[in-house]
Amino acid sequence: MADIVALSSQRQKKRCLTNHLHKKARQLMPYDDRIHFCGSHVQNEFIKPGVILTETTNGETCARIRGIARCGSSWSCPTCGALKAEQRTQTAAAIIKTLDTQRYSFVFMTFTCFHKPGMGLNDLIDRHSKAMQVFKQDKSARNVKKAFEFQGAIIGADSTWSDKNGWHWHIHELWACAKDSDDIQADIEQFKSTLKQRWQHACKRSGLYASLSNGLHIKQMFSPDHDTVGYIAKISDPVREVSSQYTKGGRKEGHMTPFQILEKYANTTGKLKRRMAAVYKEYVESTKGRRQFRIDTKLKGLYEEITGELIELDPDLVESLNAVKPEEHFIPMLGSTLNWVLMNDHYIEFLERCEADIGAAQRWAEEGERLSFLRSISGFSEANQDMIVFAA
């Protein structure tokens, strides 16, 4: 296995990391949490299981198991979180590119507030949501939206944590505006202080504090291909910062994303490990049932009007993973063989083998399953393998 991983591409390395985090998250979740069945077996009642091979844009072969069970949680499951992030980024990118060709402008807003250690995340999110509602209904803020010729927004929630400052919960909104780029720039300068003041007022009404300098960040976005889409990917990709630890050095010391907390939990011992476990569990409990990402009705309507297409924001994850696109190649395999792969922790190795040589990978898994079966019926061991095979 070691030599296969050594040859891995960046994408394969990210898959290893996601799989590693997935195992750590499982250790911390209660036994009845859906994450325990995520990736543990294949569901073959309604579809034919197997492996789907797809060619990536840079010419690499990418394999996925068809029929694999998934929990679909974008908050607490590193695997489903990363998969959903990919879907969301693609949807958002399609909207942004379409609107850009129609000369719409984009304003990126980040709503945050003062926080300190000891402030519970659940209460912070409740109060922050209330503040967002107050801000949305605020007359002056609505007038600014009118001035911008606001046409709808893409909205994402995000959180980091640090020992020094506690939970840093924030909402990102990408506003699509009908005004052209130069006019929006002038409007931002003119109305920036009004928006900051109204956000401060909304926070006060919800029992929070937002400073005028740090509470609300407003930025005009340019060149959607590289800038805006990159931002959306940043908002919605939950393993981004953990991956960047290996490539770019990560965020500044102390500020950790939830999956960085998970990574720290995995790499520490004793008191610090228990602390990281408690922080991660609080994050999972506090975000349960909340929406992480959405596109508002107004923007969906506008996109539909321009393109004649409906936006499917969160298509069923399992359904889309199981669908075989015309350009993809499907290799049917037995559910029992794939279950041998999953139940024996060979997921990463198997996919990498499939990407290198699908026929050899299938034979390897079938042989693994066969030996495992022989072991189970005859007390078989590696040492007497030849004898048992001969006897069979």
Ligand SMILES: [Zn+2]
């Ligand atoms: Zn999952």
